[in-house]
Amino acid sequence: MTKPETLLLGIDIGLSGAKCTFYSDKGRPVAGSHAEYPTTSPHPGWAEQNPDHWWKAVTANIRDCIDRQGVDASAVAAVGVSCSNTIVPVDRDGNVLHNAILLFDQRTGKEVQWVKDEIGEDRIYRITGNRIARGTYSLPTILWLMRNRPDVMKRAWKVLVPSGFIVQRLTDVFSINRSRMSFTLLADLRKGAWDADLARDAGVPLSILPDPYAASAAVGCVTPGAANATGLRAGTPVVAGAMDTVAASFASGAARENTVFLTIGTTVRLCHTTTVARFDKRLMNTANVFGDTWLEIGATNTAGASLRWFRDTLGGAGSSGEKVTYAQLDAAAAASPPGAGGVIFLPYMAGERSPLWNPDAKGVFFGIGLPTTYADMVRAVMEGVSYSVRQLVEIVMTHPDPASTIAISGGVARSPLWCQIIADMLRHPLIQLEAGETETLGAALIAGHGVGLIPDPLPFVDRLVKKGRKYMPVPENAHAYDAYYPIFMKLYKDIAETYSQHAAVQQTA
Structure with a gap:
């Protein structure tokens, strides 16, 4: 009997739906499924989702791949999860206590101003490498919940990001990966650890913040209960994973110093990898997959x-x-x-x-x-x-040694006209990437690195990335x-x- 090929599972919890894709340990997609979930707006400017819908989508996707598409669960070596930016409070058993508040949510204007007045923009920037803003960063949202839903926060055991929520459902372990941790405004970005003084002065108990893990670090294994729900084998390792943008840039070959990656779908995400912790205030800054590089991110909300x-x-x-x-x-x-x-x-x-x-x-x-x-x-x-x-791009390209080409992926990259417009607009060559699902691929490859299947990930990704058409400015x-x-x-x-x-x-x- 032929031994089944080793598989890796990448899960992405996006703003509109969840994707689950199984890849071979060589990076070849084997099976995949996608399920959408709704966003609600209880008041103008609010944006929420029920995290139980994420889990329902994930279990349905994995079941579809195993039951209908013939994936052998015993061949899955590891699971990785990427996610968008959202925060959700849960109790000791991981039960949802309040809908997740999304990055587009604009309710935290008073909390943003309080942090500016009482903590100070300079202090936040010096420690976290980021500015203070609604939605994009978690601290104002946590404060809003503490002030407006004290009944919820009294019962809260942890506040989780979507990847941490799915990892907890799979393993029963509460965690946060270091790239998502970078967007909380409660962590020292350079140290990769919670800043106790900052949390104290903000009034946020350290006890509700989950333990941080490097992207490829194993958090735990699939529990019997999660195995029953998903069809995965109990004992399958699950790693901490990464921010969706970090996972996508890694899978697109943009994890090396001074590489620039552009993904345009619902939003624009421009990523620049650097070994210098310059942390430009105009951009968003995060730890990268590997500890010796940082990722600068520029984002346009509606592309x-x-x-x-x-x-x-x-x-x-x-x-x-x-x-x-x-x-x-x-x-x-x-x-x-x-x-x-x-x-x-x-x-x-x-x-x-x-x-x-x-x-x-x-x-x-x-x-x-x-x-x-x-x-x-x-x-x-x-x-x-x-x-x-x-x-x-003009912000990124003012930094030393600009990249010679810019790689582009996402839904917009499927439009030759739009790619040409961007190349003309930038007066810069653009390389279209053929990979369609860089988030799930990145999450899977991070998991493969974590369990030792991909010991040298950068050369591996360099060989994997397939470059398509090159657009030259007219x-x-x-x-x-x-x-x-x-x-x-x-x-x-x-x-x-x-x-x-x-x-x-x-x-x-």
Whole structure:
């Protein structure tokens, strides 16, 4: 009988759904499944999910791979988990005490201001390497729960991020990986440990913070109960995992010093790996998969989400009454010239993170006139997102020894037109990566490293990464974008104060 190949399981808990993919120990995808879950908004500006839905999605995905797609659970050597940024309080048994509060949630304005006034922005930055902001970082959310739901927090045993929640369901061990720990504003980023003085002064008990682990460190093994729920074998090792962006950049070959990686799906994530702990305040900063490097992250909240909004709201319907496809949107945008007929789009449909850090920012179409076409509007959305990418890249590329090429993956990377727009916008070569699920692949490879199957991960990933089409900037297109880019930048500056006034009116309306 032929011995089954060794498998690794990568799990990603995303903002809209969970993905579970089994890979061979050579990095080849063997089976995978995806399940969505809802987001609720109990009040304007709030965004929540029920973490039990994450677990339900994970168990359904794994069962689908084992029961329907024929995965041999006995061949699974290890499990790794990546996740988006969310916080959830649980009791001693891991039961959910309150819905998870998502990174897009904007309820913590008072808590952000309190941290600035009482703890101080300089102190937070000096210790954690990051700024203070709503949603993106956990401390304001924990404070909101302590002040507004004291009944919940009195019962809370730990506060967990999504990967820690899934790891706990699999192993019964409470944990947090060091990359996600970096976004709590309660940890010393350089030491990879909780800062007791910072937690004390913020009023957060150290006891509710889970034990930190390196990405590839084994947290525990699949319990009999989790095995019964998922179909995995009891005793299968589970590692701590990583932030979704960290896992994706690792799987894309961007874990070496001075590599730049761009993934654009629902959001933009621009990643730059460095051995120098410079921690630029305009960016988000985190520990990387390996302890001797750091990851600088720039993020635009609504990239593909902006085009999806346009399609669903203004895109119209095809001849059969169905929604216009993304391929049709691409074809329409191609009919508009670089510069979109003078239409400029500010892609701030859900506030904005780096480098603006303005939760009140909103989307804007500027320059619409009677000659404006549908094609111009579609292309303007693509270009607006690309202008925001240029803004982030200019921050990273001012650092020494800029990378010679920028790798791109994600849903947007499947659009040749959009890739060309970005290359033209940046005046920089762009390499399209063929890997479709870099988060689950990264989580699986981290797990493989943790159990010794992949002892030298960087060369392994270098061999694994498949590079597709290379996009070179077209000079005449780049010239058009150079003319419009300063207007894009000035537009935001000119209306920044108006955003705040608009938000104030909405709150009192």
